Amino acid sequence: MSGRVIFSQLSRKFVDENENTPDQAQQVVYYSLAIGHHLGIIDCLQAALVCPLEAWPAWVATLPAGEAQRKMTGVTRFGEIVVDQSHVTLLATALDAALPQQTPQQQNWSRELMRLLRTIQQEPAVYLMVRRQDD
Incomplete structure (x- = not known):
């Protein structure tokens, strides 16, 4: 099994953040971001964690x-x-x-x-x- 699993995190928003925004208005911002792909807004994702694909099953098996384990196995399934x-x-x-039962490398990923x-x-x-990227 060759490749890697990449955790990409939302790194940028298309909304000017104002710390004085009332809570109700902030919820509208979150909703807009959540449905943004329907409106043609593109999320900017940035790789934040990479795990070799061959190490993935063993790491997930420690859960x-x-x-939680079922959620993480979705990467290999879907x-x-x-x-x-x-x-x-x-x-x-x-x-x-x-x-406690993980290897030092698995602990770093966790x-x-x-x-x-x-x-x-x-x-x-x-x-x-979280995406599987096959070589």
């Missing part, structure tokens, strides 16, 4: 059996998955539980993914596109 705010707690909990999940938690418009 406790259940929904070629890509989206990780958004609705997945943060699920994945962070599973990654944290898996750390810690970096947990950092990316914290970013999503702090900014609801941020998400990750």
Whole structure:
């Protein structure tokens, strides 16, 4: 199995961020970003974490059996998955539980993914596109 799995993070928005924006208006901004692809808006994604494809199954296998592991296996099954705010707690909990039995390299990937999940938690418009890239 040759290739890699790339976690790309939303890196740029097409909305001028104003810290004085009322909460209700901010929700309109988030909604606009969420439906933007229907309006011809392109999300700018930037690679944030790369894992060799041959190492992917072993890393995912360290996660406790259940929904988080099923979510992550979607990369090999479907070629890509989206990780958004609705997945943060699920994945962070599973990654944290898996750390003790992971190799040092797997722990590095898990810690970096947990950092990316914290970013999503702090900014609801941020998400990750996780894609398998075959060589």
